[in-house]
Amino acid sequence: MHISDGIISLPVSVAANAVSLGLIWLSGRKTGADEIPGMGMTGAALFVVSLIHFPVAGYSIHLGLFGLAGITLGRRAFPVIFTVILFQTLIFQHGGLLAIGINAINMGAGAYAAWMIWQIKHLNEALRAIAAGFAGVFVPASFMAVEFRISGYGSGIFLLLSIYLIAAVIEAGISFTAVKFFRRVKPEILPG
Amino acid sequence: MLKINFLILCGLICFLSSHAHRFNVDIKLQPPFVIIQAFFFAGQPVSNALVTVYSADDGSNVYQSGRTDKAGYFVFIPDKQGDWYLLVDDEKGHRRRTNILIDDVFFVQGDEEVDFINDTDDEEDVDPVYIHKPVEKEIPIYYRMIFGLALIFGLTGILYGIKVRQSLKK
Numbered sequence: 175m176h177i178s179d180g181i182i183s184l185p186v187s188v189a190a191n192a193v194s195l196g197l198i199w200l201s202g203r204k205t206g207a208d209e210i211p212g213m214g215m216t217g218a219a220l221f222v223v224s225l226i227h228f229p230v231a232g233y234s235i236h237l238g239l240f241g242l243a244g245i246t247l248g249r250r251a252f253p254v255i256f257t258v259i260l261f262q263t264l265i266f267q268h269g270g271l272l273a274i275g276i277n278a279i280n281m282g283a284g285a286y287a288a289w290m291i292w293q294i295k296h297l298n299e300a301l302r303a304i305a306a307g308f309a310g311v312f313v314p315a316s317f318m319a320v321e322f323r324i325s326g327y328g329s330g331i332f333l334l335l336s337i338y339l340i341a342a343v344i345e346a347g348i349s350f351t352a353v354k355f356f357r358r359v360k361p362e363i364l365p366g
Numbered sequence: 367m368l369k370i371n372f373l374i375l376c377g378l379i380c381f382l383s384s385h386a387h388r389f390n391v392d393i394k395l396q397p398p399f400v401i402i403q404a405f406f407f408a409g410q411p412v413s414n415a416l417v418t419v420y421s422a423d424d425g426s427n428v429y430q431s432g433r434t435d436k437a438g439y440f441v442f443i444p445d446k447q448g449d450w451y452l453l454v455d456d457e458k459g460h461r462r463r464t465n466i467l468i469d470d471v472f473f474v475q476g477d478e479e480v481d482f483i484n485d486t487d488d489e490e491d492v493d494p495v496y497i498h499k500p501v502e503k504e505i506p507i508y509y510r511m512i513f514g515l516a517l518i519f520g521l522t523g524i525l526y527g528i529k530v531r532q533s534l535k536k
Contacts, residue, residue, distance in 0.1 A: 178461040207529035214522025221514050225507070227407055233458065234406035257521065265514045266407075266507075269459075318459065328457045337458070 175238065175314055175338070176262065176277050179270025181327050191275030194256055197282065201252040209247075212363070213254050216243050220258045224268065235341045240281050241310020241349045244288030245303065246356075246363055251285035252278070276321065280314040287313040288349075292365075299357070300350055307349025311342035391454055391464050397472050404438045404454045404462070411438030415456045422448025422468065444468050 182190070205213075223237045243251040256278040262268040269277050288306035297305075315338030322328040356363045389412055394401040404412035414433050417440045421429040434440045434454070444450055450466045 175459070177459040180461060181459060205529070207526055207533055210522055210526045210529060214518060214526075217518045217522070218515055221518060222511060225511060227410075229410050233456075234410045236407075257518070261514045261517055265510045270461075322459070328459070334458060 175235075175281065175311075175318060176259070176269025177273045177280075177318065177321075179272045181270075182273060182276050182321060182325055184272070187272045187276060189275075190279055191272070194275040194278045194282075197279070198253045198256055201249045205250060209250060213247060213250055216247055216251075217254045217258050220254065221261060224258075224262055224266070230337055230340050233337050235337065237341075237345065237348070238281065238284070238311060238314075239345065239348070240284040240314065241288035241307035241345055242352055244285035244310060245292045245306050245349070245353065246365070247285070248289045248365060249286070251289065252282040255282050255285055280317040280321075283317055284310040284312075284314040299353065303350045303353035304346045307346040308342045310349070311338055311345045315339075315342070389454070389456070389460055389462055391452075391462050393464070393466055395466075395468075395472055397474075398443050399441050400444055400450075400466060400468070402434075402440050402452065402454070404434055404440070404456075411436070412454070412456050413438055415440075415454050418453045418455075420451050420453075422446055422450045444472075447473060 179187075220239050220243060223239050225236070227234050227236045240251070240255065243254060247254060256274070259269065259274055259277050259281065263271055263274055263277075287309040291306045291309055292302055294302060312335075315335055319328075319331040319334045322334065323331050328334065353364065389404055389406050392403045392405070394403075402417070404415055404417075406412060412434060413436045415438070417432055417434060418428055419430040419442050421427050422444070423446065429444075429450075430442045432440060432442075440454075444466075447468045447470055450468055452464060452466065454462045454464070
């Protein structure tokens with residue numbers, strides 16, 4: 175899901191980086207000191223979990239946990255995701271340096287979508303967790319597929335989405351399990 | 367002190383970014399062939415990836431293009447010595463650009479021992495294979511993971527300290 179440099183045009187990449195910085199400011203302003211340890215822990219989890227790779231249809235994908243980040247951090251997820259992507263790019267070479275902005279927007283959109291789903295209070299909590307986990311992967315994958323389509327790059331929007339559909343189902347299960355675990359062990363992690 | 371820390375961080379970032387690549391490409395030189403194998407982070411081969419080879423003297427001209435096979439292999443025959451480069455693209459957002467140095471030894475060996483696919487009579491005469499050694503040395507994955515975690519926790523600690531200090535001032 176980490177786009178490499180040279181795929182998205184330079185002006186779009188630069189604009190995406192600028193938008194990302196704006197979103198970091200919007201999402202991160204007035205962050206309380208009590209929120210920062212949670213953000214750090216979530217960032218660490220997101221960073222490490224990207225090392226868990228599994229083969230799907232001749233391709234290799236890894237976990238992201240953007241849905242779970244959206245559930246637990248809400249709008250604070252974006253600065254965390256940006257930082258994690260920055261470190262993943264620099265340390266593991268996942269994605270390009272210029273593409274950090276577009277990658278952060280794609281994956282941040284997943285976290286935002288998960289957060290919005292989590293806010294639908296009249297739905298069953300388990301259902302919200304599953305939908306948020308699913309959206310955390312499928313929304314970024316859809317964004318990416320559309321970007322590739324516009325750029326005239328890649329081997330097809332449907333192939334890409336079908337690969338990430340499997341990842342989204344796996345993350346939905348992980349999200350459900352994690353929410354259930356948090357509710358039982360430390361419910362204050364889950365807002366609302 | 368903060369400035370020194372910032373400079374150290376910038377230095378580390380520059381050092382690490384100079385090693386940038388997404389999936390790995392193994393290069394074997396078996397004169398007259400250059401054999402590449404592309405594989406993902408977890409060791410899975412990158413099959414059907416688009417490979418574009420650029421000639422040594424003219425980097426803008428495509429010398430050859432094709433796709434990796436099921437096991438992630440792609441083979442080409444260079445026609446001159448120099449610094450060749452190739453671009454491997456899985457067409458799902460991942461790219462790797464890599465350089466291959468073809469020296470004069472490659473062509474000497476290629477001339478002496480031209481290997482034919484159906485030539486199975488002389489089994490003892492096996493072409494010497496020497497593996498292209500990349501200039502950069504890979505940092506083990508667990509070291510990089512610990513380094514990343516240290517950066518994240520360090521950044522969290524710094525931000526927490528700043529926020530607490532701000533709230534104490536108020």
